[in-house]
Amino acid sequence: MSVETGKKLWGGRFEKPTAPIMERIGESISFDKRLYSQDIRGSVVHAKNLHKIGVITREELDSVIKGLQQVKEEIEKNQLPFRQELEDIHMHVESRLIELIGETGKKLHTGRSRNDQIALDVRLYIRDEISIILQLIINLLETFYNRAKENIDTVMPGYTHLQVAQPVRVSHYLMSYFWAFLRDKKQFEFTLGVNDELVLGSGALAGVNYPTDRELIAKELDFSSISENSIDSVSQRDHVLNFLFACSQLMLHASRICEEIIIFSSQEFRFISLPDSLSTGSSIMPQKKNPDIAELIRGKTGRVIANLNNLMILLKGIPLAYNRDLQEDKISLFDSVDQVKIALEGLTAMVQEMKFHPENMQSSLEIGFATATDLADYLVNIIKIPFREAHELVGKLVSVCNSKNKTLYSIDVEDRKKISEFFVGDKYFEAISLLKSTDKKLTYGSTSKERQLEQLEKAKMILDLI
Numbered sequence: 001m002s003v004e005t006g007k008k009l010w011g012g013r014f015e016k017p018t019a020p021i022m023e024r025i026g027e028s029i030s031f032d033k034r035l036y037s038q039d040i041r042g043s044v045v046h047a048k049n050l051h052k053i054g055v056i057t058r059e060e061l062d063s064v065i066k067g068l069q070q071v072k073e074e075i076e077k078n079q080l081p082f083r084q085e086l087e088d089i090h091m092h093v094e095s096r097l098i099e100l101i102g103e104t105g106k107k108l109h110t111g112r113s114r115n116d117q118i119a120l121d122v123r124l125y126i127r128d129e130i131s132i133i134l135q136l137i138i139n140l141l142e143t144f145y146n147r148a149k150e151n152i153d154t155v156m157p158g159y160t161h162l163q164v165a166q167p168v169r170v171s172h173y174l175m176s177y178f179w180a181f182l183r184d185k186k187q188f189e190f191t192l193g194v195n196d197e198l199v200l201g202s203g204a205l206a207g208v209n210y211p212t213d214r215e216l217i218a219k220e221l222d223f224s225s226i227s228e229n230s231i232d233s234v235s236q237r238d239h240v241l242n243f244l245f246a247c248s249q250l251m252l253h254a255s256r257i258c259e260e261i262i263i264f265s266s267q268e269f270r271f272i273s274l275p276d277s278l279s280t281g282s283s284i285m286p287q288k289k290n291p292d293i294a295e296l297i298r299g300k301t302g303r304v305i306a307n308l309n310n311l312m313i314l315l316k317g318i319p320l321a322y323n324r325d326l327q328e329d330k331i332s333l334f335d336s337v338d339q340v341k342i343a344l345e346g347l348t349a350m351v352q353e354m355k356f357h358p359e360n361m362q363s364s365l366e367i368g369f370a371t372a373t374d375l376a377d378y379l380v381n382i383i384k385i386p387f388r389e390a391h392e393l394v395g396k397l398v399s400v401c402n403s404k405n406k407t408l409y410s411i412d413v414e415d416r417k418k419i420s421e422f423f424v425g426d427k428y429f430e431a432i433s434l435l436k437s438t439d440k441k442l443t444y445g446s447t448s449k450e451r452q453l454e455q456l457e458k459a460k461m462i463l464d465l466i
């Protein structure tokens with residue numbers, strides 16, 4: 001405010017005060033206050049530029065920087081009251097600066113618009129948040145790696161169609177998420193690249209009437225390039241879209257493992273259990289221990305996907321250049337940042353703490369005929385019949401087992417012999433062995449111990465380089 005209470009910083013041409021509804025609908029301070037440190041960082045560098053191009057003196061620059069530093073401290077100590085009539089974080093910082101240092105403060109907005117100011121603030125913010133998110137992803141990757149290493153000799157059912165398919169090592173299952181979250185990390189790094197452009201100096205849309213040294217500002221704020229077109233710079237939000245997509249992809253991965261944690265910890269599976277510290281009870285059913293943490297992450301995924309959709313819908317009809325609709329992009333952005341960070345922490349805690357129950361995994365493997373394919377391959381190898389015929393014979397054996405309520409391990413040898421004379425002896429049991437099944441997998445990336453060790457070694461190399 002231009003110190004005169006009630007008068008807007010932009011109020012020169014207005015004769016009547018702003019209506020309360022205009023103030024309520026127009027304000028963004030309730031959410032963009034979280035950009036205060038980026039806003040102040042940008043203003044300090046903008047002021048240095050103003051000094052360099054002769055708009056303010058050395059003394060004035062010192063006073064602006066000192067004043068901005070004080071505004072920052074006041075915000076951090078909750079001493080600066082946020083007021084709806086001051087609209088946004090930019091106005092709060094500027095009006096407080098004017099209160100603190102007087103006339104000089106009024107020079108700060110020379111050659112700058114809130115349109116390029118907010119565009120800069122958000123880019124700084126995205127960069128700051130990505131560095132935190134990357135660290136949280138690294139913690140999760142390390143956790144997957146450690147748990148995989150510990151559980152390399154445990155066998156669990158691998159599923160297709162949520163029907164038991166083939167035995168896989170627990171390490172194989174866990175490492176599948178290692179690679180997925182590593183891709184998410186790359187997606188955020190890609191977003192950093194898209195985001196890495198200095199937009200300040202674009203003004204409202206057309207550029208500014210001062211020889212703003214954009215190279216200097218870019219260097220000071222650590223941007224590796226300068227945006228090419230001032231209209232584009234204040235209107236597009238591709239970097240935010242990229243960021244929200246990276247968040248959505250990550251949450252999709254998180255949601256899928258959460259779904260598995262929920263299923264695998266149910267009484268029907270009992271493959272894993274979460275510790276009490278990560279579970280909740282029921283206010284009515286005394287026996288209950290619920291995996292709420294996984295359900296909440298699955299639920300938050302909907303929000304994060306919606307945030308991406310929200311921004312796409314927001315952007316699709318906006319004519320160039322800046323329109324006030326763009327103020328709303330931050331609600332989606334901030335919410336996704338919060339949800340992704342908390343989800344990563346929650347997921348890391350679960351992966352770290354969950355216990356595996358190999359005996360229950362084994363009984364599912366047995367009743368699911370998980371090594372039926374291995375038995376067919378055994379026939380192919382031993383009697384050189386085509387795989388299709390072997391498939392048929394094993395299918396018959398499975399059908400007999402089903403009708404007698406037996407597994408491949410408990411079915412009578414007489415019943416086996418009736419289908420094939422080769423379904424006997426040690427060779428038969430070797431063919432259906434669960435652990436051996438995993439080691440018969442030869443291909444790169446597969447579930448055999450050798451391939452798992454190879455994969456873990458590669459992952460370790462990647463983690464060491466991060």
Ligand code: ARG
Pocket residue numbers: 028032088114115118322324326327328
């Ligand atoms: N608070 C606005 C935003 O978040 C920036 C201000 C631009 N306002 C304007 N009237 N041109 O986008």
